[in-house]
Amino acid sequence: ASEGSDLPEYVNWKEPETLIIHSDNTLETKRSAFGTASITPEDRLYIRNNISPPPSSIVEDRDSWEVSIEGVAEPRTLTLAELKTMGIETVTMVLQCSGNGRAYFDHDPSGTQWQLGAAGNVMWTGVPLRSIVEALGGVAEGAEYVTGTGGEELPEGIDPLSILVERSVPLEAMEDILLAWDINGEPISLAHGGPLRMVVPGYTGVNNVKYIKKIAFTEEESPARIQQTRYRLMPVGEEGGPQWPSVWKMDVKSWITGPLDNRGAGPVLVTGVAFGGTTPVDSVEVSVDGGETWHQADFVGPDLGRFAWRPFVLAVDLEPGNYMLVSRATDSEGNSQPENFEPNQSGYSHNGWRAPGVEIAVS
């Protein structure tokens, strides 16, 4: 992976020194670039595109973007201009790639070797899906999933279902889904799904379909490969398929964002971020001796809701020696991060507290 200013063209507005470039479709925020920020600026937010984005022409006249709503009493195609008259809400949410933490598995799973940087905490603004459904006469009988289709252009000569970005989430998610046009108060960039993105709070990145062009309430999960065989949680050595659980909701997680380097003895603020995934994070503990002894950390900044992360801090005084900094969060239902996370074939959903430990020497 290379750094420096050779950012791909569609993300050349980002801050190169805050990002690890894995490929032109996969960029990771550096661990040192998180700090204790409640909100991750778009100029350092990670990028994971399953397939390359559509042409930038689609964000030149945003309000003319169209999304078709199906599986409702009165199916219709709506422009972004119309959506902007139907309701507005803002949700703060951790956006995290399903494969964040893949580097921490020992079985060398294929795919980008993300550590912790395929994640950020952002504010999305848009119209609640439930308001749209209400205006269109309600969900059709028998629907069990919300299925969103992305507007990427597909080349000739390949089975569209093999690369189409179309994802289904359980119907219950409709209560929280937004069709969002702003991120952190600015129109969403093409790189992050502009002009319109289906935002599913608490669900991993792939489910938050970019350039959303169709939302359908369906009885079955999408037939697209990205749903049927990819993004499935199966044991190591198994092949993906609909018999395995889909990667949907995120679990409780936290990591240390500083200090990350060796330092001189004395007082230091150990900082990090913690979140519950779909439930509020309740508490986070920090250990400087690799989990031998734990200390309750304090949250920093406002509580921005159950889908958001919360920066935390623990003041410690370090004598000369070697330390292993780890953090362990607990959500409001009492679920805590495990020490190690059960391996799965494609390396998804890692939230073990030991592997992301930071080793520092104090002199």
Added chain:
Amino acid sequence: ESDSTREQGRSLFTEQAEPPCALCHTLKDAGASGTIGPSLDVMQPESEIVMRAITQGIGPMMPYDDLSEEEKQILADYVAQVAGQ
């Protein structure tokens, strides 16, 4: 890498693999300008990474089960050797 294996690598990349890698990836040496997947000239993956992707698949890319082990290795070595040139 001898010329013949390099030629075979190129033909695997552009024709023999199904679907052809060239359809989705950019690789100048193979005259490929696909933009669905990441540009291999930018990524410059090592042979082992390419081998893993061909064998296990990544994201929307499926494993190429119909290629023999030898063909996969020739393809992986080819991509690793020419990417970015």
